[in-house]
Each structure stands twice: as structure tokens, then as C-alpha cells.
Amino acid sequence: MGGVAYMLSPKLIAHLAGGHVGLAYGVAWMPWALLGTHRATQGDWKGTLLTGLALALQLPTHVQIPFYTAWLMVAYALWRLLVSRSTAQWGKRWAVTAGIIPCFVALSAAQLFSLLGLLPYTSRQGLSLQNASWYSLPPALLFTFLSPTNFQFPEWVLYPGAISLLLAFVSFFSRRRREAFFWGGVVLFSLLYAVGPATPLFPLLHYVPGFSQLRVPPRIWFVGGFAMSVLAALGAEGIIEEETRRRLRRWRHWLRRLTLVVLGGEAAAVIALLVAKTSPWRLLATLVISLAALALIAARNRGKLRTWLLILLLVELIPTARLYTLGFPVSDLLAETPALDFLRQQPGLWRVYSSRGELPYAPAAKYGIEAAEGLLALQMGHYVELIKQASGCTIEGYGTGVPPCLTSEVDTTAYRQARPRPPLLGLLNVRYVLTSVPYDDPDMELVADFGATRIYENRRWLPRAFVLFQAQVLPDQAAVLESLPQIDPGRTALLAEPLPSLLGKPLSPVPAEITARSANGLQVRTQIEQPGLLMVSRTWMPGWRAWVDGQPVRVYRVDYALQGVFLPSGAHDVRFLYQPAGWRWGWPLSAAAIAVTIILAAGWLLRRGRK
Secondary structure (H helix, E strand, C coil): CHHHHHHCCHHHHHHHHCCCHHHHHHHCCHHHHHHHHHHHCCCCHHHHHHHHHHHHHHCCCCCHHHHHHHHHHHHHHHHHHHHCCCCCCHHHHHHHHHCHHHHHHHHHHHHHHHHHHHHHHECCCCCCHHHHCCCCCCHHHHHHHCCCCCCCCHHHCCCCCHHHHHHHHHHCCCCCHHHHHHHHHHHHHHHHHHCHHHCCHHHHHCCCCCHHHCCCHHHHHHHHHHHHHHHHHHHHHHCCCHHHHHHHHHCHHHHHHHHHHHHHHHHHHHHHHHHCCCCCHHHHHHHHHHHHHHHHHHCCCCCCHHHHHHHHHHHHHHHHHHHHCCCCCHHHHCCCCHHHHHHHCCCCCCEEEECCCCCCHHHHHHCCCEECCEECCCCEHHHHHHHHHHHCCCCCCCCCEECHHHCCCCCCCHHHHCCCCHHHHHHCCEEEEEECCCCCCCCEEEEEECCCCEEEEECCCCCCEEEECEEEECCCHHHHHHHHHHCCCCCCEEECCCCCCCCECCCCCEECEEEEEECCEEEEEEEECCCEEEEEEEECCCCEEEEECCEEECCEEECCCEEEEEECCEEEEEEEEECCHHHHHHHHHHHHHHHHHHHHHHHHHHHHHHC
């Protein structure tokens, strides 16, 4: 019962339908992590392995989910260990539970160490309370926890289903009501956190390490929804117990009043929707299912009660899931536009910048058209600042759009006032700009007009890789960013650290030939008559390494966010590879941990088979 309620929970389905596939994949491992924690608190080493593995599999999906899962596990483990009446092997149970931490670290090291290396450079450093509370649940929508609505914004979906609510309520009268009160506390915590700054809870937790880098408070309801599923399972287990029914009869007068208020409110809402000529069918279906469930519980025959409740659960949640999903052909997703067709015909290696998402990303990816902007959760702060300068986006604040003018999260009209700087866009290898806004700039030539979308060609665009012969060293990166609009990036590079040899002649740049490229690598060939700086229009990150003619060299952070390698005169083959230290240290540890896990699991299965 609990598994079905969790699998078909409207919150999970709404996010899956909204395109948050990574979130859904991560949430799917939450029950396994809690099951492992439960076993670990009993002193079972297999629970330690299961929990560590579940968390490790969550980590690549969306960091918010394993973070919430880890805190839930800590709370659950402490509660289990502290309220346990048995003192047998108490030390062993604590040790086995604590073993989850090294198990998770070892299994996830290849991903975890690399992620930790990037965190200091992300744009979420110093995220303000206002930015962190984005999409907080309006307190007025808390009632949707008890009643469904036609409002389908995934972040604000709370309703767990009528049967889940009913069984969760029953769980507080069951034999395992102590456990029910713990999970009820998790539900209450999740509701209070979801409304963001409307209560003191969210602002206080914003100062706890980790919480300060997370946005969208209602996503905590993945935890609250899981807790509701556990309560539903406890209720389904206890509903056939005579002890549960005896407690319910003891409170029958208050229960009747509560039932009258809840169901009467739903009935009144149905009537109000009919008067307003708005579709009430979803709420009406919930009301009917609630009445049917109450009738089943009141019946004397408990033989097939849980079976009928499961059927009612499916009858409600499957159609509810269909309300959030909309099927359409793949051909529609990959449909071409006149602007895309124009870009496909242009030769060379270049990028596109669209001011308001005029570039359809799915078909663009199909045809290998690369964009300088995009929608990202894990953003490198230095690239965000550079593209803000290049695009003319002056607004402050975090948004999933890079730059933030790309979406309406921070400002709905900022893109109209943004005026791109062609030299800086050119530094990002941007040749074409797609926009609905007319630009009056001599360096931006209108080459196509498709009504709602105009295409401008940037006359100042630069190759993906080229060599410069003049560089200026400034005191720090802030000075580099401030000085960028004042120089010609096609002739001069700015750094915050000295080069092995001083470059000073403002000669014309020399294009470099890209002989091979991939998502995490690049090979370049060039020939120069004097020392120069090979510039690569790719985001600098601490994990990038380079070799010149087979010899390792340093990758410099140039022009605030891009990569550069110093070259002596002559012909050179340069190889770039993204290979962060966290990966180099982490993957052997992860490989060893996986091997140990497989050996231990295989040994346990063999011993179990012999028994």
C-alpha cells in the first residue's frame, strides 16, 4: 500500500511530467536508503551497504535529493537508536549505523570528490535568503494537502491522495503509533519548511551549511510525501487490528466531527465550483472515494479491507497521474523552425546566443548547434558573470537561466533592455544572436528575419581557439571582470596571475586548428613565430589539464572565465583534458568499494542459498 502510494504520488508524477527526470530518479532511491538505515540501526551490516549504495546512486541525479535524504536518515537513525528499549549490542548498532558514512563516501567518491572540488566556484555561493526561497509555497495553498485542485504547478503539488490521508490518520491509533508520530513530525516539518520565509524555520535553516545553497523550499515535500507513504503503510497494517479499532471507537465523537468538517468542506467546494461554472470533477471524485473508503472501514468484514482500499487508491491516483501528463509525438519535440534551418546551413565552428530561449534546444542538440546560454542548476559563477557582461544582462540574483535574463525568474522584462556587447560575445565564440528584440549596433548585422525571431550575425566573433600575443596581468579576478569591456579581447588577454614570459606585442590573433574535440577534451594544432597565449573559448574549471607536445603545462584562467595555455614559438600540438583531482583520487576508491560490495553481497547470497 505504501509503495503504491509513493510510486504514484502526485508530487512525484507532477515533477516527472514537468521534465524533472533527475529529481524523479533520485527520489526513487529514497525508500531504499531508509530501509537500509532501518536495518543498520538493528546492527545489520547489509543495511549499511544498502544505504551507502542508495545515496551514491542518488548523488548524480540532483544534489538536493541526497542532501534531504541524508538529513532524513540522520533523524530517523537517531530516533530509532535513542527510543529503542533494547540495550543488547547497543554499541554495535551505533557502529554499524555510523558505517553508512564511509560506505557512501567510498562508493560515491568518483562523483562526490569532483563535486566538492567545484562547489567553491558555483554561482550558489552566498545565495541570499530571497533567492533561496524562490517558489516558496504560498501559505494559502497549504489546504491542498487535504484536497486536490486543478492547479498543476509541480513545485506546489502537495496532495497525497484521499486513501493515503485516511490511512495516515488511522496510523496514529495503531499499535505502532510511536513510529507514526515520528513520521507525522516529518510531515509537519516538511509543510513548515515548504512555505519558506512565512515561518521562522526556513530562515533559520538557511544558515546551516548545505541548506544555504538550496532553492525551491517545496521540494522538501519529496521527504514529506515519503513520510505520508510510510504513514499510509502503517495505517494499512493497523486498520485490521482490533486494538486500532478500539482506540478509534474511543474517539468516535471527535472523529465524526472531523469527518463532517473535511468532507463537508469538500462538498461545499464542489458546489462552489459548479456555481462558478468550473470543473469540479477531480474534487468530486476525491469526495466519492473518501466516502467509499469510510464505508469500507466502518464495515464489520475486515477480510479484504486492505485489498479494496488498494483498489480505491489505484482508482484515484492513476487518473490523477494522467492529469499531470501530456503525451505528444517526438517529432513535435524535434520540430525544426525557420531560424534553426538557417543556422544548419552555416559553415564553421561557432556558438549561438538567444536572448529569450528563441533557440529550440532539443532540435539544436540533434544537429550539433551549440549555445552560449542555457538552463543549468550547477552553474560556474565566473562564467555566469562573463556572459552577463557579454549579453548586457545587468540584473542581480540567481536564476536557472544563464544569464538570468534568459528566463522570467528574476525579471520578466530584463531581456528587452539588455544590449549585447559584440566583442565579448565574440570572445565566447558567438557568431549568431537569436532574439525578438531589435538591435541597433554596427557590429550586429541582421541576416534573417522570421517575424518573431531575428538573427543577427556578430561581426566581432572569434574562433573557438586562437593565439594572442598581448596579455595584461591585473591584481585580481574582480579587476579582470571590470576591465573586460574596455579592451579588445581579440588582441589582448587579461589574467590575474603572471605568465612565464611577458607578452606585449598587440599582433593580430592567429587561428588554431581544432583536430579533435569532445565533452571533456580538445586537441589543437598551431604554429606561431613568437611566444603567445593559446585561448580556448571554454569555461575554465580547476579540473582542466593540458599538455603541449606531450609535456604537461598549466591551464590559466583567462578573461575571467576562459582557458589559456602559454606557448613558445614554433609548431605545437596541444591536448586538453578535463580530469579533476577528485576524479583521479575518487574512481579507484569507488571501484574498490563496488568490488567489495559485490563480493560481500555474493557471499551473503551463497550462504543464504545453502541454508
